[in-house]
Amino acid sequence: MTEPKIMIDLQNVSKWYKDFKVLTDCSTQIRQGEVVVVCGPSGSGKSTLIKTVNGLEPFQKGQILVDGISISDPKTNLNKLRSRVGMVFQHFELFPHLSITENLTIAQIKVLGRSETEAKQKGLAYLDRVGLSSQANKFPAQLSGGQQQRVAIARALSMDPIAMLFDEPTSALDPEMITEVLDVMVELAREGMTMMCVTHEMGFARQVANRVIFMDQGKIVEDCTKDEFFNTQRGERAQQFLDKILH
């Protein structure tokens, strides 16, 4: 059986911000259908790393290939590439001046060139999948945090992405709402979506992750399967982190 193709390929990615080295030689591959959780203490660079994947954060050294296409190649149509990779943000970032339906359809229409009917059909279908059909005509400010984040996930899915990036999707949510968002993410994982998630939610990792990446001070320190990460002895920093976060 051939291995599924590599969707996201980071090769020796390094990033400096003035004199400060934010990322040092980060390398990893994420294959189709894999769910990879990236964790680590704050300041470890995990948010920065995930933002380099779709070019929101530039980097000075190394290469990143998404579905075989290099991010930093000047010939690459970066906008087109971004439209094929979905991203969900910590602060949801729905567009507050647009209704929920418009949030779901605007990029489909303007970036992918779909017709309004097609875009609405798709957007509302995903809205239904995340359980929020009734909110279609409301505006983001009228929804709770958990609802907004689910809409954000539906918005990203409406673009039919080849992979989904999650940047601390539940960190800004009240505890009661974390579950509703994680449930959506778990279902997504079970359906075979390629996912890269920066998160502190180790329960989610244990449930659906294939691999766990642990970062510390800009470096990838651990990159192993979920079982290896949780059940075997890892390096000192990772152990410290696990002890604090699991107890």
Added chain:
Amino acid sequence: MNYSWNWGVLFQSTGIGDSTYLHWILAGLGWLLVIAIVAWSIAMLLGSILGIMRTLPSKTARTIGTAYVTIFRNVPLLIQLFIWFYVVPNFLPAPIKSWWMNDLGAHTSALISASIGLGLFTAARVCEQVRTGIEALPRGQINAGYAMGFSTAQLYRYVILPQSFRTILPPLSSELTNCVKNTSVASLVGVAEIISQMKTISEYTQNTIEIYTIVTVIFIVINICLIQGMNLLEKRLRVPGLIAGEK
């Protein structure tokens, strides 16, 4: 105190044809509105473009915007109008210059220079409001827009500008009232707007207090109408659930 009161001064005949002073005031009001509309249109169009330019990644665009604002905000309005009326016509190319000096009536040329001058002056102020509005938008919105594959132009059009303009409606409305008040300066380059008419009528009739009061009241009424108009606009454009400035 020997002052003969005459509150009916507006209904007095001017002695010229069968017009009353009321006609003069209305004519003055008319010219005020003409200058205000032309100047504000120039200001909104040019000011928005300049404001956007000051936020673009291109250094050239930013420099042009900054240079414009620096010049037009540091020269007093009166001097700017004088320059447009007295100085610039001297430097026009010969055929246009002769048309301007000879064929165009004195009032029309004053009207044109005053409208352009006020428009360019106000554009600098609108530019700063637009720039502030754009810069006030949280970085996350821009990231979300790019993450969905929007190009920079699409980002401005669908994400940044709709939100920024709503934010700056209150200060923009005060710029509008300033623009209308500033039309009075046009009287000093020879436009027969309302202040100019007021001066003439008071010289003719000596009923200074009455006519000054009437014109003051007219300005107060104009101001109230503008503010109400802007409030209405704000209400219509308001996003449900969102109070300006909050998230």
Added chain:
Amino acid sequence: MEWLTAFLNDLQLSGPALWHGFTITLKVLVMATIGGILIGTLLALMRLSSIRVLNLFAQGYVNLFRSIPLLLVLMWFYFAVPFFYTALTGNYLTIDTALVSSIVAFMLFEAAYFSEIVRAGIQSIPKGQTAAAYALGMTYGQSMRLIILPQAFRKMTPLLLQQTIILFQDSTMVYAIGLLDFFRTNYVRGDLMALLTQYILFAGLVYFSVSLIATYAVKKLQRRLTV
């Protein structure tokens, strides 16, 4: 170049008159700023007071002066100052009507704008400060004078200075009532000597330079104060 040399030659002759005009501008500017801030502070306090009459008066004052053009205010006072002087004293005003009336007009006009700045400054001081002052037994007057206003003014200084720069530019409007400030002196001389273009541009350049330098200085001050 003839265009320029003729101007420069004349400038040597008109120098003293231009300088005098500049001192007039400065007089108006300084008096209007000081008076404007004093009256503005008073208005701000009235606007924040719980005594309804004072509150409404201050609101009405500020709204009135902010809805009418400066030019109209200048013309009003140019008429009203000698009028009321004569009505009250029976004598005719012998001093420079234009200068006195424009200073009064500017003071009262700018006070409306200064009062909004001062009011915002006072409101930005945390309520806890007033509470602490009262808890120590201070009166309203003492708490304002010793605790609130000093803090508020430190915060507002850049904004007050910016408003002063605006005042400096607005001072050119005294042209309308014939006061020979710096700009009008330039205009009159230029018109007289058929060097109008040059003098207008020169005046524009002077106002531009002064405003630019002053704005830069205020920005630097703002940076030092925020640290």
